[in-house]
Amino acid sequence: MKTLRFLHSRLPLGPRSCHRSAAVCRPLPTSRRSGCPSTLQSRTVALSAPALSNRDDFSSRSHTEEEEEDGDVPDDREVEELFQQQVPAGIGQGQHRVFIVHPDVKWGSRKQHLTTAELMVAEAEGLVNTLDNWTVVDKIVLSTKTPEKKRIFGKGNFQLLTEKIRQTVGITAVFVNVDRLSPLSEREFEEAWGVKVFDRYSVVLHIFRCNARTKEAKLQISLAEIPLLRSRLKNEMADLDQQGGGSRYIGGSGETLYEVQQRLLKERENKIRSALERLRKKRHLLRSQRKHRELPIVSVLGYTNCGKTTLIKALTGDSGLQPRNQLFATLDVTVHAGQLPSHMTVLYVDTIGFLSQLPHQLIDSFSATLEDITHSDLLVHVRDISHPETVNQKANVLNVLKNLQIPHRLLSSMIEVHNKIDLLDKYESPEPGAVLISALQERGLDELKTAVEQQIVKSTGKQILELSVNLSTPQLSWLYKEATVQDVQVNADEGSAVIKVIISAAAHGRYKKLFQGG
Numbered sequence: 084m085k086t087l088r089f090l091h092s093r094l095p096l097g098p099r100s101c102h103r104s105a106a107v108c109r110p111l112p113t114s115r116r117s118g119c120p121s122t123l124q125s126r127t128v129a130l131s132a133p134a135l136s137n138r139d140d141f142s143s144r145s146h147t148e149e150e151e152e153d154g155d156v157p158d159d160r161e162v163e164e165l166f167q168q169q170v171p172a173g174i175g176q177g178q179h180r181v182f183i184v185h186p187d188v189k190w191g192s193r194k195q196h197l198t199t200a201e202l203m204v205a206e207a208e209g210l211v212n213t214l215d216n217w218t219v220v221d222k223i224v225l226s227t228k229t230p231e232k233k234r235i236f237g238k239g240n241f242q243l244l245t246e247k248i249r250q251t252v253g254i255t256a257v258f259v260n261v262d263r264l265s266p267l268s269e270r271e272f273e274e275a276w277g278v279k280v281f282d283r284y285s286v287v288l289h290i291f292r293c294n295a296r297t298k299e300a301k302l303q304i305s306l307a308e309i310p311l312l313r314s315r316l317k318n319e320m321a322d323l324d325q326q327g328g329g330s331r332y333i334g335g336s337g338e339t340l341y342e343v344q345q346r347l348l349k350e351r352e353n354k355i356r357s358a359l360e361r362l363r364k365k366r367h368l369l370r371s372q373r374k375h376r377e378l379p380i381v382s383v384l385g386y387t388n389c390g391k392t393t394l395i396k397a398l399t400g401d402s403g404l405q406p407r408n409q410l411f412a413t414l415d416v417t418v419h420a421g422q423l424p425s426h427m428t429v430l431y432v433d434t435i436g437f438l439s440q441l442p443h444q445l446i447d448s449f450s451a452t453l454e455d456i457t458h459s460d461l462l463v464h465v466r467d468i469s470h471p472e473t474v475n476q477k478a479n480v481l482n483v484l485k486n487l488q489i490p491h492r493l494l495s496s497m498i499e500v501h502n503k504i505d506l507l508d509k510y511e512s513p514e515p516g517a518v519l520i521s522a523l524q525e526r527g528l529d530e531l532k533t534a535v536e537q538q539i540v541k542s543t544g545k546q547i548l549e550l551s552v553n554l555s556t557p558q559l560s561w562l563y564k565e566a567t568v569q570d571v572q573v574n575a576d577e578g579s580a581v582i583k584v585i586i587s588a589a590a591h592g593r594y595k596k597l598f599q600g601g
């Protein structure tokens with residue numbers, strides 16, 4: 084009975100599984116409730132990790148966000164319950180043999196300007212192939228003049244499509260390559276084709292659900308799923324109404340079944356938002372701690388699969404990082420300490436990848452994650468220069484950055500990195516300022532580190548000075564603690580030394596006051 088199925092799907096559930104292979108969906112070390120991996124076993128410091136109080140500790144020890152908790156921050160159980168309680172049907176589980184349908188809009192405001200239908204289909208295929216137990220059975224590009232209509236396609240094309248889908252053996256799902264299908268379209272298609280129908284939003288959510296590890300990612304995914312649950316609710320109620328049930332009042336409560344379900348969904352949304360807010364507060368605290376330690380922050384961003392994680396791994400030697408040939412491998416913002424040529428320690432922030440036309444509700448849910456970019460000292464934009472869509476991908480990344488209202492100083496100092504040059508024959512960049520690298524083969528990293536250092540020195544207002552110190556005073560140890568000592572030339576006869584140091588204006592002021600009476 085429809086009513087029961089619907090109500091049951093909203094009750095806390097037992098174990099769920101995204102049925103993925105061990106390589107991608109490793110066995111759960113901590114949680115027994117989900118089939119997807121839950122913790123990152125590495126030297127990684129999740130942004131919510133309270134691990135930045137000591138610089139030396141930071142660069143040599145491992146922390147995960149679970150290490151320290153404070154009372155107000157949602158605990159694992161609370162998050163896991165919210166994450167598992169209400170999962171939209173078809174998300175985060177099962178295996179599918181998928182038929183991809185790409186509506187090609189050649190006219191009007193929805194026309195794709197930056198790309199071609201073939202490349203959009205290739206990206207859709209990439210999304211499906213990212214999921215271990217999903218395979219693409221067939222694909223079709225069909226033109227349409229009416230993408231806003233319920234059936235998207237005109238009558239003739241819709242009929243043709245329906246026949247093709249029904250004739251193709253073994254299909255279990257159709258992926259309509261649009262941002263978001265209306266509840267009505269979804270229902271119409273499922274009825275016509277007799278299989279599950281996904282749009283970009285639900286496929287990306289599926290990938291996110293399987294890749295989520297930290298509390299924040301899990302909560303953000305749960306939040307991003309709310310619109311999907313709302314659409315499904317509408318469809319379920321429309322079905323019930325046809326049977327005369329959905330708008331009937333229940334048990335003297337003064338509410339219809341639909342209203343009750345809507346209220347429950349709203350309550351769920353509020354709970355998730357509140358838990359996220361508590362995590363966010365903690366993140367602000369960490370951010371100010373980081374600022375206090377004066378460790379420069381370098382955010383590494385770029386299109387999904389461009390090599391961000393590989394690059395940070397190469398720059399920091401953090402063996403815990405796991406680059407994967409998969410879209411949205413990284414969902415959690417993590418921080419990794421690395422050294423620049425002058426021995427200055429910087430924190431590299433690994434971020435979630437971008438995707439063209441990532442449905443905007445998803446961006447909303449993840450904008451808190453991207454918020455950290457705004458608080459960096461420097462941005463590094465990594466591009467997969469071997470990708471056929473590399474120019475469009477760059478435009479897409481810059482567009483998202485613009486919408487995130489990244490300060491102008493960060494955009495103008497951003498370093499552009501052209502990665503994967505090993506895949507091209509004698510690559511020469513058309514863009515003068517770009518740094519050419521192969522993160523995988525560790526080529527070009529010294530040039531990149533030098534470029535990062537130059538920009539950091541500029542953007543943080545740090546200066547490189549030569550200071551003469553008296554070795555019988557604590558001057559040298561003070562400088563080691565408060566600044567970055569690059570070079571020490573000792574003059575043993577005089578008991579003094581010339582120290583080359585990178586120092587902030589504030590620390591230099593304190594130094595002068597303490598040791599030079601200034």
Ligand SMILES: Nc1nc2c(ncn2[C@@H]2O[C@H](COP(=O)(O)OP(=O)(O)OP(=O)(O)O)[C@@H](O)[C@H]2O)c(=O)[nH]1
Nearest residue numbers: 388389390391392393407408411412413436522523
């Ligand atoms: N040939 C080649 N492959 C690379 C290079 N850098 C990264 N890759 C490969 O590209 C794939 C994606 O790398 P990741 O580092 O996971 O990419 P990412 O940008 O972090 O991806 P998401 O976290 O999914 O957004 C992996 O298979 C890497 O081995 C490179 O310089 N050359």
Ligand SMILES: [Mg+2]
Nearest residue numbers: 391392412413
């Ligand atoms: Mg990554």
